Amino acid sequence: MTTNTDAEISIQTADFSLADEVALLEQDNAIDGAVVTFTGRVRNQNEGKEVTSLTLEHYPGMTEKSLTKIINTAKERWRIGRVKVIHRVGELFIGEQIVFVGVTSKHRQDAFAANEFIMDYLKVQAPFWKKESTKQGNHWLDAKTSDENKAAKW
Amino acid sequence: MTTNTDAEISIQTADFSLADEVALLEQDNAIDGAVVTFTGRVRNQNEGKEVTSLTLEHYPGMTEKSLTKIINTAKERWRIGRVKVIHRVGELFIGEQIVFVGVTSKHRQDAFAANEFIMDYLKVQAPFWKKESTKQGNHWLDAKTSDENKAAKW
Amino acid sequence: MIKVVFFAALREQLNCSELSLNSDQLTTVADLKTALASKDENWQQVFANNALLSAVNHDMVHSEQAIKSGDEVAFFPPVTGG
Amino acid sequence: MIKVVFFAALREQLNCSELSLNSDQLTTVADLKTALASKDENWQQVFANNALLSAVNHDMVHSEQAIKSGDEVAFFPPVTGG
Numbered sequence: 001m002t003t004n005t006d007a008e009i010s011i012q013t014a015d016f017s018l019a020d021e022v023a024l025l026e027q028d029n030a031i032d033g034a035v036v037t038f039t040g041r042v043r044n045q046n047e048g049k050e051v052t053s054l055t056l057e058h059y060p061g062m063t064e065k066s067l068t069k070i071i072n073t074a075k076e077r078w079r080i081g082r083v084k085v086i087h088r089v090g091e092l093f094i095g096e097q098i099v100f101v102g103v104t105s106k107h108r109q110d111a112f113a114a115n116e117f118i119m120d121y122l123k124v125q126a127p128f129w130k131k132e133s134t135k136q137g138n139h140w141l142d143a144k145t146s147d148e149n150k151a152a153k154w
Numbered sequence: 155m156t157t158n159t160d161a162e163i164s165i166q167t168a169d170f171s172l173a174d175e176v177a178l179l180e181q182d183n184a185i186d187g188a189v190v191t192f193t194g195r196v197r198n199q200n201e202g203k204e205v206t207s208l209t210l211e212h213y214p215g216m217t218e219k220s221l222t223k224i225i226n227t228a229k230e231r232w233r234i235g236r237v238k239v240i241h242r243v244g245e246l247f248i249g250e251q252i253v254f255v256g257v258t259s260k261h262r263q264d265a266f267a268a269n270e271f272i273m274d275y276l277k278v279q280a281p282f283w284k285k286e287s288t289k290q291g292n293h294w295l296d297a298k299t300s301d302e303n304k305a306a307k308w
Numbered sequence: 309m310i311k312v313v314f315f316a317a318l319r320e321q322l323n324c325s326e327l328s329l330n331s332d333q334l335t336t337v338a339d340l341k342t343a344l345a346s347k348d349e350n351w352q353q354v355f356a357n358n359a360l361l362s363a364v365n366h367d368m369v370h371s372e373q374a375i376k377s378g379d380e381v382a383f384f385p386p387v388t389g390g
Numbered sequence: 391m392i393k394v395v396f397f398a399a400l401r402e403q404l405n406c407s408e409l410s411l412n413s414d415q416l417t418t419v420a421d422l423k424t425a426l427a428s429k430d431e432n433w434q435q436v437f438a439n440n441a442l443l444s445a446v447n448h449d450m451v452h453s454e455q456a457i458k459s460g461d462e463v464a465f466f467p468p469v470t471g472g
Contacts, residue, residue, distance in 0.1 A: 019173035022193070030198035030248050036269075037191045038262065039176070040472055044184035056471065057398050059464060062448035087471060094184050099472050108192065108273055109304065115190075116266045119472060125450065127464075128471020129398035140399040143441075143468030150263065194390055210389065211316050213382060216366035241389060253390050262472075273390060279368065281382075282389020283316035294317040297359075297386030 008083050009067045011058060013090040016100060025082045025102050032081040032104035036111040038119050040099040042092050046141075049134045056089040056098070059127035063087070070121040074103075077117070078110040085118065087128060117154055123147045162237050163221045165212060167244040170254060179236045179256050186235040186258035190265040192273050194253040196246050200295075203288045210243040210252070213281035217241070224275040228257075231271070232264040239272065241282060271308050278305045309377055310334065312344070315384035321354045331377045337362050338371040340381055359386055391459055392416065394426070397466035403436045413459045419444050420453040422463055441468055 010016075018039060025035060042054050071083050081104040088098055101118050105111035122128075130141045164170075172193060179189060196208050225237050235258040242252055255272050259265035276282075284295045310331040319325050334340050341362075345355035363382040364373050375381060392413045401407050416422050423444075427437035445464040446455050457463060 017173070018176055019171070022172055026195065026249070033195050033197040035191075035193040035195065037189075037193075038266070039189040039191075040262070041180065041187050041189070043187040043260070058471070059395070059397055059445075059448075059466065062445055062464065065448040066450070095180065106197070108194070108270075112192070112266065112270045116262075119262055123472040124469065126471050127397065127445070127466060127469050129467065130470045131398075140402075140467065141470040143470050212389070213313070213315055213363075213366075213384065216363055216382065219366040220368070277390040278387065280389050281315065281363070281384060281387050283385065284388045285316075294320075294385065295388040297388050 010086045016086050025104050034105045034108040034111040036115045038101040042094050042096050044094045053093045053133045055091045055131040057129045058089050062127050066126045074114040078114040080105045080114045120151045124151045164240045170240050179258050188259045188262040188265040190269045192255040196248050196250050198248045207247045207287045209245045209285040211283045212243050216281050220280045228268040232268040234259045234268045274305045277301045311380045313382045317385050337373045393462045395464045399467050419455045
């Protein structure tokens with residue numbers, strides 16, 4: 001479990017602070033004028049079902065390796081400055097933060113593209129799995145073809 | 155000068171808190187799982203010149219009207235939840251926040267697209283002007299053709 | 309009367325942020341530009357710039373836009389916010 | 391020996407998170423799948439699922455991927471993070 005705040009990737013059970021993460025991305029970084037963040041949260045419903053919580057499992061070791069590859073690909077494709085990816089695991093309740101991607105760049109277009117690219121690939125390549133708890137019981141979520149299509153676009 | 159935090163648009167001299175803005179976008183909003191933010195800051199250099207500060211002027215009344223139109227267009231084109239646009243005016247120093255765009259959505263693709271769309275149109279349609287102060291003196295920035303091209307893409 | 313406002317570099321070049329003009333002879337933004345350009349050589353030079361943008365009542369318009377008494381017309385350089 | 395790990399729904403269906411297999415007869419991931427599927431009817435059903443993904447030493451691979459003693463091979467359903 002990585003908790004080093006200087007690392008680009010952190011898999012953690014603890015919550016994170018958007019403000020602190022953005023402050024770290026911006027600290028001593030006056031050359032990057034653009035900062036794009038994505039935050040994913042637990043929604044109260046999914047495909048018509050009322051959700052009470054999500055439990056996230058991951059594959060330690062492979063998670064970090066796959067995210068590192070995705071970030072490195074983004075750095076090759078766009079002129080970006082700093083990157084941070086945080087993904088929480090364990091049980092998360094409605095409204096809680098699940099995932100954070102932050103990217104800085106000199107120019108906004110690169111920051112937007114790289115951030116969305118990282119999220120799209122995280123969704124289909126990083127070994128995380130969500131189990132959804134609803135009033136009707138618990139079940140593992142199925143992967144979505146739409147996510148495969150989004151990643152294939154790039 | 156708008157300072158109402160419930161409004162979708164705020165033109166202000168004061169700084170803003172990314173964390174507070176995102177908290178407002180997320181408050182009582184458990185249906186939107188995706189939050190995308192863009193923050194633009196004063197860079198320490200621009201086109202090879204060392205920048206000391208920027209002074210932002212705007213056209214009160216028209217600014218709000220043009221941003222409202224841009225936001226409404228984004229709402230027609232994408233399924234998005236809440237939107238907030240903040241733009242500061244007056245003199246801003248290196249590293250200071252200039253502009254914030256926050257968009258929530260059920261699905262990340264809409265939040266990313268709408269956020270970038272709003273920024274791209276703000277850049278070419280909202281009546282703001284930047285005067286750059288460098289050690290060589292002050293001058294008004296020229297508009298960039300690349301910004302026109304980005305907006306034309308949508 | 310028509311209220312005319314100027315912004316940014318244009319405001320500085322003209323050394324004027326706002327003025328009012330009798331609108332009797334002015335039916336379009338283009339007419340207004342011609343009237344302003346005729347004030348003196350400096351105004352003429354400034355309004356010879358094709359990149360200048362115009363707005364009527366806070367909406368961006370083309371030069372053929374009709375104007376009438378009570379309107380607020382703005383002239384300014386291409387915008388550079390964000 | 392090859393270390394084999396299972397995740398998420400697959401781990402629950404097999405009621406197994408990790409096992410070790412002698413690698414002498416196993417040259418590819420496909421061989422390993424066949425060996426695992428032959429354990430009993432439940433394992434056979436579970437490994438009949440074509441959507442299952444495999445990784446060797448933390449890299450996603452296809453079934454033809456060669457494996458050797460000391461490798462860590464993982465099987466899991468399509469990922470659903472983010």
